[in-house]
Amino acid sequence: MDVTSELANYAAANSTTVLNRATPIITDAGLLAAFDNTPVDPEEYRANLNQHLLALTLTSTQSLITSLFGLPTKSTSSGKLTILPTPETILPREKPLPKPKPLTKWERFAKEKGISHKRKEKDVWDEELQDWVPRWGKGSKNRQGEEQWLHEVKAGDEADQDPAKTAKSERKARIAKNEKQQAGNIAAAARSSASALAGTSSTKGELSQEDKKSLRERRKDELQRSMLISKTSTASLGKYDEKIEGEPKVKGVKRKFEPTSTKDYKGEKESQLDVLNKLEKGVGKVKKSKKGSAGEEGGLNVRKAVRFQGKVDRANGGGGGGGGGAAGKKGKRR
């Protein structure tokens, strides 16, 4: 029985001695990690692997523990906690950074107008009851018209109309309208993300399902547009063409106007001043006179002035000249 090797193993397991390292061990306390960049000694590695690994681990762990015990601490009810710094090693995230949520149509409008969000209380004050009633749900202000036991019939109302039913259908219509607007917002958000994707079309092949879907939508839009163009390319501008099933509706171009009031009046002021400047300089006029601008001198079209003067003189001198001119025109038209 040779126990020397076992004794050696035992001694190694209970040792706290560390190896000498030429280059210092790098520690990343944020990730509880240490990196010993000294090459592994081949002699030791070949001779007794596990003992050498233990010695290496002991060395690096000791330096990691040293750096961890040097960190600031805070005491809590459950004991002392060491505050870890942010990690230095960059490891990939699991998912991309969250994108800001696209604004809804209302949110965009509110932002433009500077309307701040007002929190709606769950309950509203009822003057008649002198009590708070819920805004929606059972017994709410929202359903008052449907749930009240007596309805006032105004003069001129049809005899068979049911006020409760009308109130309900109106409420349902409001809900439907809101849902439609929500769907529109979602569609708009998808469209905008698609156009953002078109800007960075460098991702090849590996597209997520959502990206693929928005790409498909875009392609579909493109095809429909080109189909509409080709349909109007006939002599009748597509008036007598046969309709295709599921043909997209022709949508005209909507004119867009500047908002009547903006959040800040800077832009408005500028645009007004622009108009004034244009008037002062006579930008439009100069452009017009450029057609026959050969005789232009200091804003005066000399050639035109001479021509005009000549006309006036002839008119003053005798009617014959004017009549002749008119006759000439007639001849041209024929």
Next chain:
Amino acid sequence: MSMLRTIKPKNARVKRALDKREPQLVENEKTAIFVRGQSTSDIVRNVMKDLYALKRPNAINFSRKNDIHPFEDTSSLEFFANKNDSSLFVTGLHSKKRPNNLVFTRMFDGRVLDMIELGVDDFRGMDEFDSPKSSVGVRPLMVFHSDLFDVHPKYQAIKSHLLDFYNGHALTEIPLIGGIEHVISITAGPLLNSEDNLEDEKNLPKIHFRVYTLKLISSGNSGFKIPKIQLTEMGPSIDLSIRRIQEPDEEMLKLSNKRPKLDKSKIESGLGKKKKNIETDNMGDKIGKLHLEKQDLSKMQGRKMKGLKIRPNQKLTSVNDIVIDE
């Protein structure tokens, strides 16, 4: 992903659960899935069992065989990742060409980022070591030895992968006494022959994966001194050789390495996560809201009468004082 239907939340609980799966500013810990291929060996299964034990509780073990070959087709891995909202995979395989094969896969945004394939050359399981084991959920220390982890691209990939696997989620605070139990040691061997070339795939030195439990021995009676440590091997002890490595797509890596810009105050107050029931009023005082359970009226003290008096031997357990502070 294509096989998964998009779920429209029907109630608030489902919505919360789905919102948790959305990209977060400060991410949760990555979950690992351990899945076997069509044929596995005993060794591979045991290795996976031990790696799973170390990764718990952020790990899911698939007990059935799956026809998965990560280097040929990643679609099923992507499916599993999206279904289980996890981004780390260990696939165990065994074939004549690549015996005792382990494939580590890392995902980003539901797609494969990179993969490393390692062969198990030698293995001793956790139960072969007669020593105390670390408790579940305790964060290990990780140490890497060898210059190869600093310079060689393949070893860099392995370092990044394994570090991400066990310690990727950064903690903000940890109790040093009682919060550290074990250390994972990863060592790359040296070049055994001086004429060996690192360019040749066959000559790549092995990687030794060891796990030790750690004992802190305070050198004096003062608590401020840095303690000495003692290590005991707890297993598993795995010797690995490098096989194929699929490097990450550069664009994807760039995206995945992006870090959010967080205010310092935000970091201090919960790392960008919304703190519930805590607010600060206009005077700058912190106000906490406590939700107490319904009072147990059956134990309320009513009118005292001699007949209703509680005898000392049938005393009720004392009601704990509830301390509410700001």
